[in-house]
Amino acid sequence: MWNLYGESLPSDATTRVEIAPVVDIFAADEDGPLSWQDRALCAQTDPEAFFPEKGGSTREAKKVCQSCDVKSECLDYALAHDERFGIWGGLSERERRKLKRRAV
Numbered sequence: 001m002w003n004l005y006g007e008s009l010p011s012d013a014t015t016r017v018e019i020a021p022v023v024d025i026f027a028a029d030e031d032g033p034l035s036w037q038d039r040a041l042c043a044q045t046d047p048e049a050f051f052p053e054k055g056g057s058t059r060e061a062k063k064v065c066q067s068c069d070v071k072s073e074c075l076d077y078a079l080a081h082d083e084r085f086g087i088w089g090g091l092s093e094r095e096r097r098k099l100k101r102r103a104v
């Protein structure tokens with residue numbers, strides 16, 4: 001008999017397999033720092049609207065953000081994580097950069 005590492009075991013050895021704890025990555029993050037994402041209104045819309053091509057319209061995405069309950073959490077997250085692309089919290093990359101500069 002062999003163990004998981006290819007080492008020989010005595011013939012009377014019983015098999016014992018230890019499994020590392022598994023984290024359910026699909027579980028809802030109900031109270032965690034990202035729990036606001038469960039209420040993100042953009043999750044129910046076309047994600048491409050939030051990441052338009054250069055020069056593309058951001059109007060539809062910003063309109064969705066105006067009705068979103070987690071707009072401030074979303075913007076805080078984007079600013080804290082220096083999100084470079086897309087619409088977050090109703091602001092474009094350029095608008096977030098401008099906001100950051102003003103805050104300094």
Ligand code: SF4
Binds near residue numbers: 064066069071072089
């Ligand atoms: S504010 Fe806009 S980008 Fe942020 S979660 Fe809400 S809808 Fe999505």
